[in-house]
Amino acid sequence: xxxxxxxxxxxxxxxxxxxxxxxxxxxxxxxxxxxxxxxxxxxxxxxxxxxxxxxxxxxxxxxxxxxxxxxxxxxxxxxxxxxxxxxxxxxxxxxxxxxxxxxxxxxxxxxxxxxxxxxxxxxxxxxxxxxxxxxxxxxxxxxxxxxxxxxxxxxxxxxxxxxxxxxxxxxxxxxxxxxxxxxxxxxxxxxxxxxxxxxxxxxxxxxxxxxxxxxxxxxxxxxxxxxxxxxxxxxxxxxxxxxxxxxxxxxxxxxxxxxxxxxxxxxxxxxxxxxxx
Amino acid sequence: xxxxxxxxxxxxxxxxxxxxxxxxxxxxxxxxxxxxxxxxxxxxxxxxxxxxxxxxxxxxxxxxxxxxxxxxxxxxxxxxxxxxxxxxxxxxxxxxxxxxxxxxxxxxxxxxxxxxxxxxxxxxxxxxxxxxxxxxxxxxxxxxxxxxxxxxxxxxxxxxxxxxxxxxxxxxxxxxxxxxxxxxxxxxxxxxxxxxxxxxxxxxxxxxxxxxxxxxxxxxxxxxxxxxxxxxxxxxxxxxxxxxxxxxxxxxxxxxxxxxxxxxxxxxxxxxxxxxx
Numbered sequence: 001x002x003x004x005x006x007x008x009x010x011x012x013x014x015x016x017x018x019x020x021x022x023x024x025x026x027x028x029x030x031x032x033x034x035x036x037x038x039x040x041x042x043x044x045x046x047x048x049x050x051x052x053x054x055x056x057x058x059x060x061x062x063x064x065x066x067x068x069x070x071x072x073x074x075x076x077x078x079x080x081x082x083x084x085x086x087x088x089x090x091x092x093x094x095x096x097x098x099x100x101x102x103x104x105x106x107x108x109x110x111x112x113x114x115x116x117x118x119x120x121x122x123x124x125x126x127x128x129x130x131x132x133x134x135x136x137x138x139x140x141x142x143x144x145x146x147x148x149x150x151x152x153x154x155x156x157x158x159x160x161x162x163x164x165x166x167x168x169x170x171x172x173x174x175x176x177x178x179x180x181x182x183x184x185x186x187x188x189x190x191x192x193x194x195x196x197x198x199x200x201x202x203x204x205x206x207x208x209x210x211x212x213x214x215x216x217x218x219x220x221x222x223x224x225x226x227x228x229x230x231x232x233x234x235x236x237x238x239x240x241x242x243x244x245x246x247x248x249x250x251x252x253x254x255x256x257x258x259x260x261x262x263x264x265x266x267x268x269x270x271x272x273x274x275x276x277x
Numbered sequence: 278x279x280x281x282x283x284x285x286x287x288x289x290x291x292x293x294x295x296x297x298x299x300x301x302x303x304x305x306x307x308x309x310x311x312x313x314x315x316x317x318x319x320x321x322x323x324x325x326x327x328x329x330x331x332x333x334x335x336x337x338x339x340x341x342x343x344x345x346x347x348x349x350x351x352x353x354x355x356x357x358x359x360x361x362x363x364x365x366x367x368x369x370x371x372x373x374x375x376x377x378x379x380x381x382x383x384x385x386x387x388x389x390x391x392x393x394x395x396x397x398x399x400x401x402x403x404x405x406x407x408x409x410x411x412x413x414x415x416x417x418x419x420x421x422x423x424x425x426x427x428x429x430x431x432x433x434x435x436x437x438x439x440x441x442x443x444x445x446x447x448x449x450x451x452x453x454x455x456x457x458x459x460x461x462x463x464x465x466x467x468x469x470x471x472x473x474x475x476x477x478x479x480x481x482x483x484x485x486x487x488x489x490x491x492x493x494x495x496x497x498x499x500x501x502x503x504x505x506x507x508x509x510x511x512x513x514x515x516x517x518x519x520x521x522x523x524x525x526x527x528x529x530x531x532x533x534x535x536x537x538x539x540x541x542x543x544x545x546x547x548x549x550x551x552x553x554x
Contacts, residue, residue, distance in 0.1 A: 022380070062376055066383040068353065068391055069346050076345065096376055098400060099339055100427040100493075103299070106343040114345055123375060123400045125422055127429020145402055150377040152404020159447055162439035170436055216377075 001090050001118050001139070003182045006207070007231045009055050009088055011276050014267035016232050017259060018056035018092065018209070019046065020239025021078065022063050027244055029251050039067070039074035042251075044081055046243050049252035053263035056090035056235050057082060058209075079115050090235070091117040092209065096145065098123040098130045105133040112137040119143050121187060121209070124171045128178060135179050142184050144175055147199065149189025149212030172202040181206040188227070190218025190236065196226035207233050213262075214241030220262070224269045232275055238262060278367050278395050278416070280459045280484070284508045286332050286365055288553050291544035293509050294536060295333035295369065295486070296323065297516025298355065299340050304521055306528050316344070316351035319528075321358055323520050326529035330536035333367035333512050334359060335486075356392050367512070368394040369486065373422065375400040375407045382410040389414040396420050398464060398486070401448045405455060412456050419461050421452055424476065426466025426489030449479040458483040465504070467495025467513065473503035484510050490539075491518030497539070501546045509552055515539060 001009075010016050021043050025033075028042045035041040047057065057078075064075035082089050097107040097120065104122075111120045112134075119141035122131055134142045147157055147168040159167040172186065181203070188199050190212035199208065208227055212218035213236055220236060227234055242262070246254035270276045278286075287293050298320050302310075305319045312318040324334065336355055341348035359366050374384040374397065381399075388397045389411075396418035399408055411419045424434055424445040436444040449463065458480070465476050467489035476485065485504055489495035490513055497513060504511055519539075523531035547553045 024383075060376070060380055062374075062380045062383040062387070066387040066391065068387075069349050072346050072349055094376075096374070096400070096403075097339070099337070099371075099373055100425070100488075101429075103337055103339045106301075106339040110339070110343040110345075114343065123373070123402050124433060125400050125402045126373075126425050126427060127432030127434070129427050129429040131429075148377070148403050150403060150406050152378075152406040152408075155404030155451055156401060156444065156448060157404070159436065159438060159444055161437055167433065167436055167444065171433060174432055211377075 003207070006055070006090055010232045010270070013052070013055055014270055014276055015053055015055055015263040016234050016236055016266055017054040017262050018058050018235045018237040019050050019054045019242055019259060020094070020211070020237045021046065021057055021059040021243065022239040023059070023243070024063055025067060029247050029249065031249070037070070037074055037077065039071065040077045043074070043078045045252040046255050047082065047086065049256035050242065050259040051086050051089065053256070053259035054089070056092060058092040058094050058237055060094040076115055079117055083116060090119065092119045092121065092143065093117040094121045096121050096123050098126050100126065101129040101133060104130050108134045108137060108140070112140040119185065121145065124175060131175065131178060135183055142179065143209050144171065144184060144186055146171055146186040147188045147192050147195060149191045149216050149218060153189065169198070169202055172199070176203055176206070185209055187211065189216070190220070190223050191216055193219060193222040194226055196223060200227065205229060205231070205233065207235060209235045209237065211237045214238040220265060228269065228273055230275070232270065236266070283332070283367055283484070287509045287547070290329070290332055291547055291553055292330055292332055292540040293511050293513055293543055294331040294539050295335050295512045295514040296327050296331045296519055296536060297371070297488070297514045298323065298334055298336040298520065299516040300336070300520070301340055302344060306524050306526065308526070314347070314351055314354065316348065317354045320351070320355045322529040323532050324359065324363065326533035327519065327536040328363050328366065330533070330540035331366070333369060335369040335371050335514055337371040353392055356394055360393060367396065369396045369398065369420065370394040371398045373398050373400050375403050377403065378406040378410060381407050385411045385414060385417070389417040396462065398422065401452060408452065408455060412460055419456065420486050421448065421461060421463055423448055423463040424465045424469050424472060426468045426493050426495060430466065446475070446479055449476070453480055453483070462486055464488065467497070467500050468493055470496060470499040471503055473500060477504065482506060482510065484512060487511055487513045491515040497542060505546065505550055507552070509547065
């Protein structure tokens with residue numbers, strides 16, 4: 001999906017919500033375990049219930065990898081189900097991969113040729129040749145880690161050179177030369193609040209993927225205030241706050257309610273910024 | 278495997294060679310494609326041929342992930358085969374993972390509980406809480422990326438603060454407080470040559486996993502000169518130079534010859550340093 005289609009979709013659905021499919025077999029309603037593929041059954045129900053309120057889905061690969069072959073199958077079924085039934089949804093493989101060039105190429109092949117997602121999250125530590133292979137796919141986006149939502153983000157991402165440039169800023173400045181804002185986005189945690197102002201000095205027009213609203217305590221209002229662009233420029237993710245809002249037969253309905261509440265706030269923000277009427 | 282066992286094994290086998298199982302279906306001898314599981318068939322032959330000359334194996338997950346379910350099965354079979362038949366081999370899952378705490382926990386569970394490897398390579402960008410979950414397994418090692426072998430290593434890893442500390446040094450200094458040298462190692466590319474001197478100022482006793490000898494052009498002599506400790510402290514990886522040295526029925530024999538040549542050089546280095554007689 002290209003940037004224009006993404007922006008149009010945000011306007012149409014009055015939402016910039018991404019639902020994180022962090023599906024853990026230990027946390028889904030127990031009655032689903034009778035299903036042949038409980039993880040996919042859970043994802044399908046969540047997708048069908050929340051699709052009207054979001055514009056993207058983000059399965060985090062750790063949840064699928066940790067279940068071995070069955071998990072991988074559930075991941076592939078989930079992406080295929082989205083592709084077939086919800087072609088307007090932007091699909092992000094949250095994999096945080098990155099390796100030397102010839103190896104990153106294989107990860108890229110995996111996500112863009114085999115599973116066919118729209119975007120992959122990539123870790124920047126190994127530099128340009130670890131990221132470039134993901135950019136060789138015309139339709140594929142790289143979402144590079146910049147300033148993450150966790151406490152450990154302070155350990156290295158704030159490391160500062162003598163000119164006062166911090167590592168996450170160096171990552172933004174260097175990597176934005178590798179591709180346009182039609183091919184790259186950045187991960188910026190919602191927990192970083194006012195830091196979005198600094199981020200926007202470096203990447204005024206790029207889309208940002210924003211985890212950390214909800215369970216991790218980030219504020220949607222601050223993200224919007226400091227991070228939103230004329231084209232929205234934000235994809236805000238919520239995982240646990242939506243998909244695990246209930247743990248019985250009502251889980252999908254409750255997830256839909258939660259997603260709808262977030263969407264309503266997002267519609268208001270988009271309206272206040274004049275992006276939609 | 279603990280550090281003492283690893284060191285004893287290095288002395289016994291007079292080798293600190295790790296064979297990288299970067300097994301690509303496009304590069305293995307074509308006659309293996311008739312096999313039900315060609316990747317595992319290739320790995321098994323390589324392992325049986327090279328085991329006398331090495332002390333570790335390192336499957337890089339990208340090669341397995343890129344083949345979907347079949348690749349994952351081949352990875353699991355390979356680790357199980359090593360565990361059962363070569364319990365003295367140190368098994369490294371070269372995954373370069375790293376995510377927020379609750380998610381890294383799942384990757385850790387995947388590699389240490391499910392597949393049961395000895396060590397996982399981890400990317401440092403997200404900081405302490407992204408690495409710690411891997412350290413919750415008593416027998417599990419973290420091998421953290423410090424200074425990698427690729428050209429992109431110059432992009433961010435050499436980023437320098439006003440005191441002249443470079444990012445890779447900051448990573449070493451910060452992360453060595455998270456665990457002892459009995460639980461952590463670092464990735465330092467062989468292509469970095471004299472940089473091993475600087476590395477050793479920060480981590481004088483830690484084991485280093487050293488990719489980049491062979492196809493990537495790193496020099497074993499330099500690595501030994503500047504990086505070896507009293508306990509060896511090095512695990513030097515070679516992948517393409519060994520496993521793809523021949524592409525016909527002789528591939529395993531040729532791989533064994535190549536491994537044996539490297540091992541002979543390593544034995545000499547260990548002897549010159551007085552680590553073995």
